[in-house]
Amino acid sequence: MYYLIFYCLAGYCDKHKNEELTFYCRTCQYPVCMRCRLTTHEDHTTEDLVDFASRTRRDLNVALDExxxxxxxxxxxxxxxxxxxEKTNEAKNEITKLVSGRREQFHKAIDRVCDAMLSKLETEVEREQERVVEDKDAVERDMLTLSQKIATANQMADFGSDIEVVRCRHDILGSLKLAKKEVPLSMTGIKLNIEFTFQTQAEMSLRYLVGRLSTDLTPPRYISVSEVATFRVENTSDVINSICPSMDDKCWVACGWKSEVFLFDRFGQRVRTKSLGRDVDCLAIDSDGNAYVSCREEHSVKRFDRNFRRRMATLNIEYPRGIATTNDN
Known part of the structure; x- marks a missing residue:
């Protein structure tokens, strides 16, 4: 802390010991006595010390109040x-609670999705395993039948007489051939083709599904504009109903829905006046300098070449109320 220490000055002059300090020299900014005022400070601006002290007290009181x-x-x-x-901390706690709540919601939702997926996987695999067991049993039965026929044919081939072999030839060969066809080997192939895939972009978009802080939003970019000139359209009291820039740092102006259009420079000086024959509702100029004019009376939009020298086309529109050009004209 800083302290101001005031020293109580003696009420008598240092030079003239018996003279009281009764004046204040504004030039030297110091209290003086009568003799100093008449001698050393004769040409200085002085005033009564009591008056100056009173004014100083008022100034001090004002400064103190301020x-x-x-x-x-x-x-x-x-x-x-x-x-x-405190409010910032409260907002942080509230957002933390909301984010934690969203986390729990997503955990529960993900658990439900994963449980449903695993349950479906379990059902599909069990169903396929049951089919595999059925196919296995069928193949084993057919294999037993084939084994019996092979044993019969083998016994006939090894121990049968020539007459029996010749007599049973067609039956045994046909039985073996038929038994081989009856075994559905294609059923033994695993039919279930199941895989697990996921979208790699899901993790990128997950943070937006959870939510977003306002500080993550990109602030808008503002365009600074400044006024270049202000001027009044002379010799007319009509309303300015349309204005569009020209390519040479000038602008075309239409007033009062009349047939004339005026070309002004940036300082408000009228450069040209062009009569288009019909009322002008709206003006527009493309990047090539071609002019477009909408006319309510004729229900049309007219196209002129640069500086309205020659009309090039007319487009009939029932009630044209505005024109805008694109970058590709």
Whole structure:
């Protein structure tokens, strides 16, 4: 802390010991006695010390009041900062709670999706395993039948007489051939073709599904504009119903829905006046300098070449009320 220390000055002059300090020299900014005023400070501006002290006290009181008020504002500022810090912390806690809630919701949702997927996988695999068991049993039965026929044919081939072999030849060969056809080997192939895939972009978009902080939003870009000139269209009291820039740092102006259009420079000087024969509702100029004019009376949009020298085309529209050109004309 800083302290101001005031020294009580003696009420008598240092030079003239018996003279009281009764005047204040404004030039030297120091209290003086009568003799100093008449000698050393004769040509200086002086005034009564009591009057100057009274005015000084008033100035001090004003300065004190201002500083007390400023101190009060500083205390308010400190309080506002404290409240702001508390609100910021409260907002953080609230958002933390919301994010945690979203996390729990997503965990539950993901658990439900995963459980449903695993349950479906279990059902599909069990169903396929049951089919595999059925196919296996069928193949085993057919294999037993084939084994019996092979044993019969083998016994006939090894121990049968020539007459029996010749007599049973067609029956045995046909039985073996038929038994081989009856075994459905294609059923033994695993039919279930199941895989697990996921989208790699899901993790990228997950943060947007959870939510977004306002600080993550890109602030808009603002365009700074400045006024170049302001001018009044002379010799007319009509309303300016349309205005469009020209390519040479000038602008065309239409007033009062009349047939004339005026070309002004950036300082408000009229450069040209062009009569188009019909009322002008709206003006537009493309990047090549061609002009477009909408006309309510004729229900049309007319196209002119540069600076309205020659009409090039007319498009009939029932009630044209505005024109805008694109970058590709």
């Amino acid at each position: 500083n007390k008020g400023f101190r009060f504002h500083m205390l308010n500022e400190i309080e506002e900062l404290r409240v702001y810090a």
